[in-house]
Amino acid sequence: MRHGNKPTRRRAKRILALLFCYVTVAGAVTPRSPLSSTNIFAPASTPAKTIFDLSIFVLAVTLVIFVVVSSLLAYSAVKFRGRAADAGREPPQVYGSTQIELAWTVIPVLIVAVLFVATARVIHAIEDAPKPGQTLDVTVIGHQFWWEFRYPKLGIVTANELHIPASDPAHPTPTFLKLLSADTDHSFWVPELAGKTDLIPNRVNQMWLDPPRPGIYAGQCAQYCGTQHAKMLLRVSVDRPADFAAWVIAQQQAAAQDAREIAGKRVFETTACINCHAVSGTAASGRFGPDLTHLMSRATLASGAAENTPASLRLWIQNPDAIKPGSLMPAMKLSDADLDVVTAYLETLR
Amino acid sequence: MAGLIIAESAIFTIFVVAYLFYVGKSLTGPTPAQVLETPVFYTICLLSSSVTIHFAARSLERGRQAAFLGLWSLTVLLGGLFLFGTAEEWHRLIYEHGLTISTNLFGTTYYSMVGLHALHVTVGLLLLLTVLIFSLAGRLRQNESGRIGVLAMYWHFVDAVWVVVFTAVYIIGR
């Protein structure tokens, strides 16, 4: 009898079971990132879904073409390989065949016609979609290297993180985005919600979204716009209607006044900060940089380049190049004391 | 030369497209209607120079050196007059109306396009002058008429471009 056969196997099974439990539990307790993926094949909104359906059709057609033609290629390479026995003899010299040429011209033309019709319908469906009565209008302004969001009818100005209400398919309330740029070309791309549309200076573009499921959808700028193009990230928070309404009300308030942070507010207002930034209800009304009125309502800083924590915020003010080298935020050259109080002040802007 | 003309036509086409695209889109500054005066005389000069160069080339083919010299000189003169006219117009636009290449979209597209054409006229004139000098030195023979024909083709091209530019600037764009 071989030693340790049964006991070894039992032990192995036990270890495997433990491993499995660990992995499952670990998976369950690991804080899952709330951000969606950026997979174009995981559509979460009508434009993305329409594109997805078309793309599956196109993929299917091209796959068939690929299989047919590559099989012919492989077959001809194998079947007609020269064998040693044939050395010196030339095969029949065939110059062409009009019928074959006709056939393999007509078939591709038909394929193209079919693909085109399918495509044209989708182009029309997305680009010429009539605007229903109940929409949320947001103006998106692209900057080097951050996003400005204005809700003209709601009187809200915010930055980098877009909040929109979920749209019930039964009673759609899509969001229409008007896309502008303050400097160079940018592109708004949140793959699970829609195809990308560019933001081009001196031009007005438009797109729409109607995601039914709440969540936070990830994206980023998709047109090279300069040094920090890579860090011009997007977070689109699709909120349940009630949550969205609450967010709107909070954003419409002027900046929170916290008496404890007067020192920081004074530093903020007497340094060059107010040249670029706005905090509603105060003297700061600069528009070159993001609106900071509700800075603490955002999950990230610098358009996704850093988590919104006091340490990151302090570092950002002290030395932006440490987080996003090449961004247009200058190092403010504040003393340590000033840095501390300014950071504390900004931390109150919920 | 045909190849060169095709390539140059493409370049001019892009400038003409830019000009026509920007008609009426200047945000500030003088508009074409306000400042442009149609250069009829100088246009006639340039277009006639195509006629004279055609007959000059033909004269050389037939060995008539004197006729060639006369017609060729006339071509140079007419071309030179055209350039003078362009210079005169630009002087007026810049000093009387304050229109420069950086004033507005009209200024940019106008000076670029007309300037590119004037540059080609200048290069053409230099080549024509060179031929004139050779001819005066007695070194131009009848069997060179092929090359003269090629140069004449370039000159005709320059004139044809002017017809297009003229239409875009003084007819369509105003």
Added chain:
Amino acid sequence: MSSNAIAIENLQREPQTWTEILHQWVTTVDHKRLGILYILYALSYLLIAGIEALIIRIQLMHSHNNFVSPQAFNRMFTMHGTTMIFFVAMPVLFGFANYLVPLMIGARDMAFPRLNAFSFWLTAIGGLLLYFSFLGGSGLYGAGNAPDVGWWSYAPLTAKAFSPGHSSDYWTVALLVSGFGSVGTAINILATILCMRCPGMHLGRMPLLVWLNLVMSGMVLIAVTPLTAAQVMLLIDRYLGGHFFDTQAGGSATLWMHFFWIFGHPEVYILILPAFAFVSEIVPVFSRKPIFGYPVMVGATIFIGFVSMSVWAHHMFTIGMNSYANSFFTITSMAVGIPTGIKIFNWIGTMWGGRIQFKTPMLFCLGFLFQFLIAGLTGIMLASSPFDWQLSNSYFVVAHFHYVIVGGILFALFAAFYYWYPKFTGRMLNERIGKLHFWLFLIGFHLTFDVMHIPGILGMPRRIYTYEPARGWDTLNLIVTIGAFIQALAILVFVCNLIVSYWRGARAGKDPWDAWTLEWSVSSPPPAYNFASIPAVASRRPLWDLKHPEDPDSRYE
């Protein structure tokens, strides 16, 4: 038809000093030498741009990497793209055209030999100027500044306000100068083909390589010049205060896009047509059959030449054109795939019923056929504009065009190198090293560019110096990088083959492949005057007629 070199008794030649040799090469107007100069120039820049690619891939190997700064990275992808298109692909293809076209049509040289030399040196200086920018670009970040605006140099990123210093200007002026060189060579090729064919070679009897270079040259004339015009406009904007692309003054950023892509799209067809030319010459010889459907191949080429001028805005599907414009460019972009597909079928038709010899040139052609098929199909996907709204400006597009340029053009080029190296140098390239080169490169290529499609589908944009770990792109990028290094290794193997075979390769005779076009009727390398007496031809395959007098092509077509 006789093409043997004239033998002179008791010919004595003094050995040449190296300065004399150098002088001869620098002042040459011989199309064969200029062809070789173009090719060597392109190979050097291939190595440089390849290193730039490796730097890009190392930086992108994993998320939040710190191999190079964002500024350096942006310069790397700009220079990599610009160099590869303008100073590798264009010169090497012009080089082969320069060498082969006169030989294939039975001429002694190009129509304008001095223009030929002038055009080469213009291109060469352009390349040097572009790279001088690393030393002389100055700008916002201090000395040493190559352009960093992407190889399309979109406005208004290239305006003085957003690109201070001179880095953009190096891009503009270098390409302006080499653009003139390209136009010069194109005029030369056109004039040569139209005016200098040997007796009996009417247009329907020219080798397909000659046809494809004819159409390519015509396209260069009307495609490269819009870029020249746009660059002049950019210079006017940057230095004379012009407003062509100045959006603050009402100018249009999309105007630059239109002008650039009116150049940019035909440009890639300009690059692929010579690749088609190589495959159209090599596949028949190694299948031992004439090309299937010669008239259709010619017609398809001309059709491609025209239609490719009408597809440019498929690079601009996301700029917000209306649905009619988007539909128009969708249909034209899909339509241009039809003649291209027909060509693939014809090449397969050529192999069909043949007796295929799997020598290295043919291996690379087979790789070309397989990969170009895939590249064309991903192109059809991108032509569908809504699909493009997701895929555009992502790594899917990067994968697609590298599939065309590396999987298509570079493979065809390798085939051409192995096929014509014996003619250029009189030596065969080593077959075994060639096969090693092929397999190594094939594996590296597929590892990199097959996988690269996936990050695109998973939302990874292009031209980003780093990416977030949460996106899940890390492993894929790592695989892509590994493939890149394998390809680099293969290129080194290739370069070694080129060098070693020059001195130790087996001697090649006039016609090592038993081929049928006129260049194989002269010695390897050909004498300076190409043909002792100008040949006269009676069919598309003059050497077939000579070798098979009992069954000449002239009896059938």
